[in-house]
Amino acid sequence: MSEAVPNMDAPLTESTRNNVRWITLDREKQRNPLSLQMLHSLIDALERAGDDPAVRAIVIAANGPVFSAGHDLREMSKSDGESRESQVQRMREILDTCSRMMLGIVNSPKAIIACVQGTATAAGCQLVSACDLAIAADSAKFCTPGVNMGGFCTTPLVGIGRNVHRKHAMALALTGDAFSAEDAVRFGLINECVPGDLLVDRTTELAERIAAKSAQGIRHGKADFYRQVDMPIEDAFAYANEAMVRAMTSPDAEEGKAAFFEKRTPNWGDA
CATH class of the missing domain: 3.90.226.10 (2-enoyl-CoA Hydratase; Chain A, domain 1)
Known part of the structure; x- marks a missing residue:
């Protein structure tokens, strides 16, 4: 500790x-x-x-x-x-x-x-x-x-x-x-x-x-969740779609996908 x-x-x-x-x-x-x-x-x-x-x-x-x-x-x-x-x-x-x-x-x-x-x-x-x-x-x-x-x-x-x-x-x-x-x-x-x-x-x-998860993914994902959760559903989908594109093309997401296919533990970037 x-x-x-x-x-x-x-x-x-x-x-x-x-x-x-x-x-x-x-x-x-x-x-x-x-x-x-x-x-x-x-x-x-x-x-x-x-x-x-x-x-x-x-x-x-x-x-x-x-x-x-x-x-x-x-x-x-x-x-x-x-x-x-x-x-x-x-x-x-x-x-x-x-x-x-x-x-x-x-x-x-x-x-x-x-x-x-x-x-x-x-x-x-x-x-x-x-x-x-x-x-x-x-x-x-x-x-x-x-x-x-x-x-x-x-x-x-x-x-x-x-x-x-x-x-x-x-x-x-x-x-x-x-x-x-x-x-x-x-x-x-x-x-x-x-x-x-x-x-x-x-x-x-x-x-x-x-x-142990990606700090980058959690930081952006938490903010995106709280932004969209009170939006009308049509606006929420539009916002979440763009957020998902950003998330899944981020450096940590690319590393996560590579680690999945290579059957290894991801090496996340800095927070």
Whole structure:
């Protein structure tokens, strides 16, 4: 394992194994909240991993029984003597920063996998939905409980609603109930659930398998998928056809085809 440059003040840890960067939320006692500090740390860590040619896949994990409890309610609440305008301004800063972090996951040139060991709540559930893939322990729970506190998990539904059928998304949001990992697989929020003691091994196997693929192919393919997926189907085919031509005539694709016919392992180019 090679360690990234440590930052003792950061609320997360980073390590790299076999071309996979593990970014681990590390505020267990606070239930790994997506505080402003955590959000800025995630943005920085994701950008550095995305720019590092030695990193071919990224895993977002967490320590403790909770994957992430979402936003820090203390940061979102009005303090004594504070004006409503000040509170609104702070909340907008938090939500704008959170949106930037979530979009950073979607727009990252690397495949990003959520390794969910525990409860993912509200924006923590949104974090799972933003990742390209997600594997959870079979004991993990998923919920968007804003309705239980007189609000509504509107921003988490942006990501969740693009992963699951709208009726499943609304069931999460309207009830505020915690749903099981098995339900999350059925909804399409996560790819699979496994026994907790197998979670890290299964995530490692998947991440390292992806890391062995062409970085060029994944970088362009991920971007093309997210561009076309919300287009009208006619536009999507037109866009995807041109993207496919670019992909299949790229240097890595030519190497991949040659390796297939020569029955050897491809020698991919640099990221």
